[in-house]
Amino acid sequence: MAIAKAERLMNLALCLLGTRRPLSKRELRESIEAYLEASSDDSFNRMFERDKDDLRELGLVIETVENLDGEVGYLARRDSNRLPPITLDAEEAAALGLAAKVWQQARLAGAASGALQKLRAAGLLEDVDPYEAHGALEPRIPVHEAAFEPLMLACRDRRPVAFDYRKATAARPEPRIVEPWALECWRGHWYLAGWDRDRGAERVFRLSRITGKVRTRGGKYTAQVPDVVTVRETVASWAGDIADRSALIRLRSGSGYPLRAKAASVRELGDGWDELEIPYGHGLDAWLVEFGPDVVVLEPAELRADVVDRLRAVAKG
Numbered sequence: 001m002a003i004a005k006a007e008r009l010m011n012l013a014l015c016l017l018g019t020r021r022p023l024s025k026r027e028l029r030e031s032i033e034a035y036l037e038a039s040s041d042d043s044f045n046r047m048f049e050r051d052k053d054d055l056r057e058l059g060l061v062i063e064t065v066e067n068l069d070g071e072v073g074y075l076a077r078r079d080s081n082r083l084p085p086i087t088l089d090a091e092e093a094a095a096l097g098l099a100a101k102v103w104q105q106a107r108l109a110g111a112a113s114g115a116l117q118k119l120r121a122a123g124l125l126e127d128v129d130p131y132e133a134h135g136a137l138e139p140r141i142p143v144h145e146a147a148f149e150p151l152m153l154a155c156r157d158r159r160p161v162a163f164d165y166r167k168a169t170a171a172r173p174e175p176r177i178v179e180p181w182a183l184e185c186w187r188g189h190w191y192l193a194g195w196d197r198d199r200g201a202e203r204v205f206r207l208s209r210i211t212g213k214v215r216t217r218g219g220k221y222t223a224q225v226p227d228v229v230t231v232r233e234t235v236a237s238w239a240g241d242i243a244d245r246s247a248l249i250r251l252r253s254g255s256g257y258p259l260r261a262k263a264a265s266v267r268e269l270g271d272g273w274d275e276l277e278i279p280y281g282h283g284l285d286a287w288l289v290e291f292g293p294d295v296v297v298l299e300p301a302e303l304r305a306d307v308v309d310r311l312r313a314v315a316k317g
Contacts, residue, residue: 005051008034012051013060017081022065022073145207148183150214151192155180158225160197160217166209171316173211178203179221184235191235195223204235247280247303252294259291285310 285306
Protein backbone atom coordinates (compact mmCIF):
# COMPACT_ATOMS: atom_id res chain seq x y z
CA MET A 1 0.00 0.00 0.00
CA ALA A 2 2.88 2.39 0.79
CA ILE A 3 4.40 1.79 -2.66
CA ALA A 4 1.02 2.32 -4.37
CA LYS A 5 0.49 5.62 -2.56
CA ALA A 6 4.01 6.82 -3.33
CA GLU A 7 3.45 6.03 -7.02
CA ARG A 8 0.10 7.84 -6.96
CA LEU A 9 1.65 10.92 -5.36
CA MET A 10 4.47 10.90 -7.89
CA ASN A 11 2.03 10.69 -10.80
CA LEU A 12 -0.07 13.53 -9.39
CA ALA A 13 3.03 15.69 -8.88
CA LEU A 14 4.20 15.03 -12.45
CA CYS A 15 0.78 15.95 -13.84
CA LEU A 16 0.66 19.20 -11.89
CA LEU A 17 4.24 20.12 -12.78
CA GLY A 18 3.91 19.14 -16.43
CA THR A 19 0.83 21.17 -17.30
CA ARG A 20 0.80 24.74 -18.59
CA ARG A 21 -2.82 25.31 -17.60
CA PRO A 22 -4.79 24.33 -14.51
CA LEU A 23 -6.19 20.78 -14.63
CA SER A 24 -9.60 20.03 -13.18
CA LYS A 25 -10.34 17.09 -10.91
CA ARG A 26 -12.02 15.36 -13.84
CA GLU A 27 -8.92 15.70 -16.01
CA LEU A 28 -6.64 14.52 -13.25
CA ARG A 29 -8.84 11.49 -12.62
CA GLU A 30 -8.71 10.56 -16.28
CA SER A 31 -4.90 10.96 -16.35
CA ILE A 32 -3.94 8.88 -13.29
CA GLU A 33 -4.68 5.17 -13.28
CA ALA A 34 -5.13 4.90 -9.51
CA TYR A 35 -7.86 7.53 -9.63
CA LEU A 36 -9.63 5.70 -12.46
CA GLU A 37 -9.80 2.63 -10.24
CA ALA A 38 -11.60 4.54 -7.44
CA SER A 39 -14.90 2.84 -6.65
CA SER A 40 -16.93 6.07 -6.55
CA ASP A 41 -16.71 9.84 -6.96
CA ASP A 42 -16.68 10.26 -3.19
CA SER A 43 -13.81 7.80 -2.86
CA PHE A 44 -11.86 9.63 -5.56
CA ASN A 45 -12.50 13.04 -3.97
CA ARG A 46 -11.27 11.86 -0.57
CA MET A 47 -8.19 10.25 -2.13
CA PHE A 48 -7.39 13.35 -4.19
CA GLU A 49 -7.77 15.75 -1.26
CA ARG A 50 -5.48 13.61 0.90
CA ASP A 51 -2.89 13.36 -1.87
CA LYS A 52 -3.01 17.10 -2.51
CA ASP A 53 -2.49 17.82 1.21
CA ASP A 54 0.39 15.31 1.38
CA LEU A 55 2.16 16.92 -1.58
CA ARG A 56 1.78 20.36 -0.03
CA GLU A 57 3.16 19.04 3.26
CA LEU A 58 6.15 17.70 1.33
CA GLY A 59 6.80 21.19 0.01
CA LEU A 60 5.12 21.22 -3.42
CA VAL A 61 3.45 24.57 -4.13
CA ILE A 62 0.05 23.76 -5.68
CA GLU A 63 -2.07 26.63 -6.97
CA THR A 64 -5.85 26.54 -7.12
CA VAL A 65 -7.28 28.50 -10.06
CA GLU A 66 -10.92 29.10 -10.98
CA ASN A 67 -11.68 29.59 -14.69
CA LEU A 68 -14.39 31.75 -16.25
CA ASP A 69 -16.92 28.90 -16.02
CA GLY A 70 -16.38 28.57 -12.31
CA GLU A 71 -14.53 25.25 -12.60
CA VAL A 72 -11.61 24.82 -10.23
CA GLY A 73 -8.25 23.66 -11.60
CA TYR A 74 -4.86 22.83 -10.12
CA LEU A 75 -1.26 23.26 -11.22
CA ALA A 76 2.24 23.47 -9.78
CA ARG A 77 4.30 26.09 -11.57
CA ARG A 78 7.92 25.09 -12.13
CA ASP A 79 9.27 28.50 -11.17
CA SER A 80 7.47 28.26 -7.81
CA ASN A 81 8.83 24.78 -7.14
CA ARG A 82 12.42 25.20 -8.30
CA LEU A 83 15.10 25.02 -5.63
CA PRO A 84 17.77 27.73 -5.62
CA PRO A 85 21.23 26.78 -6.94
CA ILE A 86 23.52 25.06 -4.46
CA THR A 87 26.43 27.22 -3.36
CA LEU A 88 28.96 25.79 -0.91
CA ASP A 89 32.05 27.46 0.42
CA ALA A 90 35.19 25.47 1.27
CA GLU A 91 34.23 24.94 4.92
CA GLU A 92 30.71 23.72 4.08
CA ALA A 93 32.03 21.38 1.42
CA ALA A 94 34.60 19.98 3.85
CA ALA A 95 31.88 19.41 6.46
CA LEU A 96 29.80 17.45 3.94
CA GLY A 97 32.83 15.42 2.95
CA LEU A 98 33.59 14.65 6.56
CA ALA A 99 29.99 13.56 7.14
CA ALA A 100 30.18 11.17 4.20
CA LYS A 101 33.44 9.77 5.53
CA VAL A 102 31.85 9.14 8.94
CA TRP A 103 29.18 6.98 7.31
CA GLN A 104 31.61 5.17 5.00
CA GLN A 105 31.31 1.83 6.79
CA ALA A 106 27.69 2.14 7.94
CA ARG A 107 24.42 1.15 6.27
CA LEU A 108 24.17 4.68 4.87
CA ALA A 109 27.43 4.43 2.92
CA GLY A 110 25.64 4.05 -0.42
CA ALA A 111 23.34 6.99 0.20
CA ALA A 112 26.22 9.17 1.36
CA SER A 113 28.27 8.32 -1.73
CA GLY A 114 25.32 9.03 -4.05
CA ALA A 115 24.64 12.35 -2.36
CA LEU A 116 28.27 13.40 -2.81
CA GLN A 117 28.14 12.56 -6.51
CA LYS A 118 25.06 14.75 -6.94
CA LEU A 119 26.74 17.58 -5.03
CA ARG A 120 29.84 17.32 -7.22
CA ALA A 121 27.62 17.58 -10.28
CA ALA A 122 26.06 20.70 -8.74
CA GLY A 123 29.43 22.33 -8.09
CA LEU A 124 31.02 20.76 -5.00
CA LEU A 125 34.70 21.64 -4.92
CA GLU A 126 36.71 18.91 -6.62
CA ASP A 127 39.63 19.25 -4.23
CA VAL A 128 37.43 18.18 -1.30
CA ASP A 129 38.00 14.43 -1.08
CA PRO A 130 36.06 12.92 1.86
CA TYR A 131 37.79 9.55 1.50
CA GLU A 132 41.33 10.86 1.45
CA ALA A 133 43.24 10.02 4.61
CA HIS A 134 44.22 13.32 6.24
CA GLY A 135 45.69 11.83 9.40
CA ALA A 136 46.00 8.86 11.66
CA LEU A 137 42.58 9.46 13.26
CA GLU A 138 39.51 8.90 11.12
CA PRO A 139 35.91 9.49 12.23
CA ARG A 140 33.66 6.43 12.38
CA ILE A 141 30.18 5.85 13.70
CA PRO A 142 29.77 2.13 14.42
CA VAL A 143 26.24 0.82 13.91
CA HIS A 144 25.71 -2.77 15.00
CA GLU A 145 22.13 -2.63 16.27
CA ALA A 146 19.46 -4.02 13.94
CA ALA A 147 17.03 -1.41 15.29
CA PHE A 148 19.05 1.50 13.88
CA GLU A 149 17.77 1.54 10.29
CA PRO A 150 14.02 1.15 10.99
CA LEU A 151 14.25 3.77 13.73
CA MET A 152 16.16 6.15 11.48
CA LEU A 153 13.44 5.83 8.83
CA ALA A 154 10.72 6.27 11.46
CA CYS A 155 12.39 9.48 12.71
CA ARG A 156 12.61 10.77 9.16
CA ASP A 157 9.01 9.92 8.25
CA ARG A 158 7.55 10.83 11.65
CA ARG A 159 6.00 7.40 12.20
CA PRO A 160 5.26 5.98 15.68
CA VAL A 161 6.97 2.67 16.44
CA ALA A 162 6.57 -0.24 18.83
CA PHE A 163 9.37 -2.41 20.21
CA ASP A 164 10.33 -4.49 23.22
CA TYR A 165 12.81 -2.80 25.54
CA ARG A 166 14.78 -4.27 28.42
CA LYS A 167 15.79 -1.77 31.07
CA ALA A 168 19.05 -2.35 32.87
CA THR A 169 17.11 -2.96 36.09
CA ALA A 170 14.62 -5.40 34.54
CA ALA A 171 15.02 -9.11 33.95
CA ARG A 172 12.63 -9.14 30.97
CA PRO A 173 11.85 -6.69 28.15
CA GLU A 174 8.64 -4.65 28.16
CA PRO A 175 6.60 -3.41 25.15
CA ARG A 176 6.94 0.29 24.34
CA ILE A 177 5.07 2.54 21.90
CA VAL A 178 7.19 5.57 21.03
CA GLU A 179 6.98 8.64 18.82
CA PRO A 180 10.64 8.81 17.72
CA TRP A 181 12.33 12.21 17.54
CA ALA A 182 15.99 11.60 16.75
CA LEU A 183 18.89 9.17 17.02
CA GLU A 184 22.03 10.33 18.79
CA CYS A 185 25.43 8.67 19.16
CA TRP A 186 26.77 9.40 22.62
CA ARG A 187 30.00 8.01 24.07
CA GLY A 188 30.04 5.20 21.50
CA HIS A 189 26.42 4.13 22.08
CA TRP A 190 23.30 4.90 20.03
CA TYR A 191 20.25 6.34 21.75
CA LEU A 192 16.70 7.04 20.58
CA ALA A 193 14.96 10.08 22.04
CA GLY A 194 11.19 10.26 21.74
CA TRP A 195 7.78 10.43 23.37
CA ASP A 196 6.70 7.33 25.28
CA ARG A 197 2.93 7.13 24.76
CA ASP A 198 2.26 4.72 27.63
CA ARG A 199 4.13 6.88 30.14
CA GLY A 200 3.08 10.19 28.64
CA ALA A 201 6.60 11.63 28.84
CA GLU A 202 9.85 11.97 26.90
CA ARG A 203 12.19 9.03 27.21
CA VAL A 204 15.60 7.96 25.92
CA PHE A 205 16.24 4.37 24.83
CA ARG A 206 19.61 2.73 24.29
CA LEU A 207 19.44 0.79 21.03
CA SER A 208 21.46 -2.13 22.34
CA ARG A 209 18.62 -2.83 24.81
CA ILE A 210 15.92 -3.05 22.13
CA THR A 211 15.00 -6.69 21.53
CA GLY A 212 13.19 -8.14 18.54
CA LYS A 213 11.92 -6.15 15.57
CA VAL A 214 10.91 -2.50 15.46
CA ARG A 215 7.32 -2.28 14.22
CA THR A 216 5.73 0.82 12.73
CA ARG A 217 2.34 2.01 13.98
CA GLY A 218 -0.34 4.07 12.30
CA GLY A 219 -1.52 7.51 13.30
CA LYS A 220 0.09 10.90 13.78
CA TYR A 221 2.29 12.23 16.56
CA THR A 222 0.47 13.33 19.70
CA ALA A 223 3.37 15.28 21.24
CA GLN A 224 5.32 18.22 19.86
CA VAL A 225 8.77 17.40 18.52
CA PRO A 226 11.47 19.57 20.15
CA ASP A 227 14.36 21.06 18.22
CA VAL A 228 17.53 19.03 17.74
CA VAL A 229 19.50 20.93 20.41
CA THR A 230 16.93 20.03 23.07
CA VAL A 231 17.01 16.39 21.97
CA ARG A 232 20.79 16.28 22.33
CA GLU A 233 20.58 17.78 25.80
CA THR A 234 17.99 15.16 26.71
CA VAL A 235 20.23 12.33 25.52
CA ALA A 236 23.21 13.78 27.37
CA SER A 237 21.16 13.97 30.55
CA TRP A 238 19.85 10.40 30.29
CA ALA A 239 23.27 9.09 29.30
CA GLY A 240 24.68 10.49 32.53
CA ASP A 241 26.71 13.46 31.31
CA ILE A 242 24.75 16.14 33.15
CA ALA A 243 25.51 15.98 36.86
CA ASP A 244 23.96 18.23 39.49
CA ARG A 245 25.09 16.38 42.64
CA SER A 246 28.01 14.41 44.04
CA ALA A 247 28.29 10.77 45.04
CA LEU A 248 30.72 9.10 47.40
CA ILE A 249 32.06 5.69 46.36
CA ARG A 250 34.70 3.24 47.50
CA LEU A 251 36.95 2.03 44.66
CA ARG A 252 39.49 -0.76 44.66
CA SER A 253 43.06 0.52 44.27
CA GLY A 254 44.48 0.21 40.78
CA SER A 255 41.06 -0.05 39.08
CA GLY A 256 38.30 2.17 37.71
CA TYR A 257 40.49 4.70 35.94
CA PRO A 258 37.54 6.35 34.08
CA LEU A 259 35.97 7.01 37.49
CA ARG A 260 39.22 8.40 38.83
CA ALA A 261 39.45 10.78 35.87
CA LYS A 262 36.08 12.29 36.79
CA ALA A 263 36.68 12.37 40.55
CA ALA A 264 36.62 15.70 42.36
CA SER A 265 38.66 14.19 45.21
CA VAL A 266 40.42 10.89 46.01
CA ARG A 267 41.35 9.67 49.49
CA GLU A 268 43.30 6.53 50.31
CA LEU A 269 41.48 4.26 52.80
CA GLY A 270 44.07 1.50 53.03
CA ASP A 271 43.53 -2.25 52.65
CA GLY A 272 43.49 -1.78 48.87
CA TRP A 273 40.60 0.74 48.71
CA ASP A 274 40.19 4.45 47.91
CA GLU A 275 37.32 6.84 48.54
CA LEU A 276 36.21 9.02 45.60
CA GLU A 277 33.81 11.93 45.26
CA ILE A 278 32.39 11.85 41.71
CA PRO A 279 29.70 13.82 39.81
CA TYR A 280 26.25 12.25 40.13
CA GLY A 281 23.74 12.48 37.28
CA HIS A 282 21.19 10.30 35.57
CA GLY A 283 22.72 7.03 34.40
CA LEU A 284 25.55 6.90 36.93
CA ASP A 285 24.11 3.71 38.46
CA ALA A 286 24.36 1.90 35.11
CA TRP A 287 27.96 3.02 34.70
CA LEU A 288 28.99 1.94 38.21
CA VAL A 289 27.54 -1.54 37.67
CA GLU A 290 30.02 -2.06 34.81
CA PHE A 291 32.89 -2.02 37.35
CA GLY A 292 31.42 -4.97 39.27
CA PRO A 293 32.95 -5.79 42.67
CA ASP A 294 35.57 -3.04 42.35
CA VAL A 295 33.02 -0.35 43.32
CA VAL A 296 30.91 0.12 46.46
CA VAL A 297 28.49 3.05 46.69
CA LEU A 298 28.59 4.82 50.04
CA GLU A 299 26.13 7.66 49.41
CA PRO A 300 23.58 8.89 48.47
CA ALA A 301 21.23 6.10 49.53
CA GLU A 302 19.09 6.20 46.34
CA LEU A 303 22.16 5.68 44.15
CA ARG A 304 23.23 2.71 46.27
CA ALA A 305 19.70 1.25 45.97
CA ASP A 306 19.69 1.72 42.17
CA VAL A 307 23.04 -0.06 41.82
CA VAL A 308 21.83 -2.94 44.00
CA ASP A 309 18.64 -3.25 41.89
CA ARG A 310 20.68 -3.41 38.70
CA LEU A 311 23.01 -6.06 40.12
CA ARG A 312 20.04 -8.16 41.19
CA ALA A 313 18.52 -7.87 37.72
CA VAL A 314 21.82 -9.06 36.19
CA ALA A 315 21.96 -11.96 38.64
CA LYS A 316 18.43 -13.04 37.64
CA GLY A 317 19.49 -13.11 34.01
